[in-house]
Amino acid sequence: MLKRLHVALVYNLKKDGSDEASSEDSDPNKPRTRGNAQVAASKLQQTTADTYAEWDTEETILAVRTALEQYHSVTLIEANEEAYARLRAARPDIVFNIAEGLHGPSREAQIPAMLEMLGIPYTGSDPLTLGICLDKSRAKEILSYHGVSTPAFIVIEPSASLPPAFPLPAIVKPLHEGSSKGITNASIVRTEEEFHAQVRHVHATYRQPALVEEYLPGREFTVAVMGNNGDVRTLPIVEIRFDSLPDGVNHIYSYEAKWVWDNLEHPIDVHECPARIDQDLERRIRETCLSAYAILNCRDWCRIDIRLDGNGEPHIIELNPLPGILPNPEEHSCFPQAARAAGVDYDTMINGVLDAALKRYGIARP
Numbered sequence: 480m481l482k483r484l485h486v487a488l489v490y491n492l493k494k495d496g497s498d499e500a501s502s503e504d505s506d507p508n509k510p511r512t513r514g515n516a517q518v519a520a521s522k523l524q525q526t527t528a529d530t531y532a533e534w535d536t537e538e539t540i541l542a543v544r545t546a547l548e549q550y551h552s553v554t555l556i557e558a559n560e561e562a563y564a565r566l567r568a569a570r571p572d573i574v575f576n577i578a579e580g581l582h583g584p585s586r587e588a589q590i591p592a593m594l595e596m597l598g599i600p601y602t603g604s605d606p607l608t609l610g611i612c613l614d615k616s617r618a619k620e621i622l623s624y625h626g627v628s629t630p631a632f633i634v635i636e637p638s639a640s641l642p643p644a645f646p647l648p649a650i651v652k653p654l655h656e657g658s659s660k661g662i663t664n665a666s667i668v669r670t671e672e673e674f675h676a677q678v679r680h681v682h683a684t685y686r687q688p689a690l691v692e693e694y695l696p697g698r699e700f701t702v703a704v705m706g707n708n709g710d711v712r713t714l715p716i717v718e719i720r721f722d723s724l725p726d727g728v729n730h731i732y733s734y735e736a737k738w739v740w741d742n743l744e745h746p747i748d749v750h751e752c753p754a755r756i757d758q759d760l761e762r763r764i765r766e767t768c769l770s771a772y773a774i775l776n777c778r779d780w781c782r783i784d785i786r787l788d789g790n791g792e793p794h795i796i797e798l799n800p801l802p803g804i805l806p807n808p809e810e811h812s813c814f815p816q817a818a819r820a821a822g823v824d825y826d827t828m829i830n831g832v833l834d835a836a837l838k839r840y841g842i843a844r845p
């Protein structure tokens with residue numbers, strides 16, 4: 480029988496206020512987190528309710544481990560300041576990377592950069608792609624250069640005295656966040672006053688430039704993409720439906736919509752998968768996503784957000800090369816939901832990502 484591969488699962492565990500409990504826990508196989516990483520993260524921006532929204536829950540980390548353990552031996556390694564030494568000592572055959580990194584606009588690139596230095600294969604995109612996609616304006620510049628549609632935008636540095644003029648309505652977002660951090664109902668601005676206030680809010684709260692984008696009024700979709708080169712496929716398209724949001728709120732997939740209004744006690748499923756769209760729109764959405772995936776050199780997997788303009792034309796909002804993968808179907812995580820709609824269960828989806836990486840590196844799967 481072929482030897483099982485040694486896979487290291489590298490992660491950041493979401494802070495839940497129980498740091499002490501988890502560092503006293505003696506089970507080495509449980510994901511753990513150290514307070515210092517979070518202190519480091521919070522030094523660079525104020526700690527807000529959404530500070531750790533991108534990091535993974537213990538449930539997600541354990542679900543990925545369980546999936547990988549069907550075929551491989553798995554070691555858990557937290558993506559903290561000790562990760563480099565631990566990876567060098569562990570020398571896994573491959574890393575399954577779900578680490579969001581500690582802090583800064585290049586945080587998602589931190590673990591992949593260490594792995595490149597150590598010559599250890601890993602799943603997902605390389606440091607350059609992860610860095611570019613987290614800086615939404617850089618990603619948009621590259622897409623525009625290649626003729627892929629993305630909403631008109633400007634970037635406003637915290638040092639700017641007054642925001643330049645920009646057609647309203649617009650959306651104001653932090654330049655390099657994910658998981659709808661900093662995107663609330665107030666992010667859609669219709670007056671100069673709201674515009675200036677929201678830009679100031681992003682600067683003050685997130686200590687980073689504000690990305691101001693043309694507001695696209697049309698339908699919204701998100702597309703899970705898997706694979707590489709000649710073997711890239713899109714999973715069934717997810718529509719984000721805003722009809723179940725509270726009355727009177729803006730039709731955006733805001734922080735409140737992702738994490739507050741939709742919760743396990745009062746679930747609202749804003750996702751419809753497969754999306755009810757005609758073949759022509761489906762083709763245009765898929766083609767736009769596959770172009771963006773190729774142009775930004777995404778590898779193995781990515782989830783791409785799309786929105787239609789007033790003429791029904793699809794535009795790229797952003798690419799998520801480290802997509803959210805909450806395992807509980809009741810938590811409505813888009814990537815696993817799209818996989819389920821394709822008849823692919825959670826464990827098969829995770830192993831599909833690993834297999835795409837193994838194939839890319841020419842590593843034989845046991």
Ligand SMILES: Nc1ncnc2c1ncn2[C@@H]1O[C@H](COP(=O)(O)OP(=O)(O)O)[C@@H](O)[C@H]1O
Binds near residue numbers: 630694695
């Ligand atoms: N230009 C835009 N026009 C309309 N809605 C937008 C636009 N950009 C973002 N949104 C809304 O805000 C949500 C979050 O924005 P996004 O850039 O995807 O941030 P995140 O990285 O936090 O997911 C989107 O899912 C969409 O509903």
Ligand SMILES: [Mg+2]
Binds near residue numbers: 658659784797
């Ligand atoms: Mg998004």
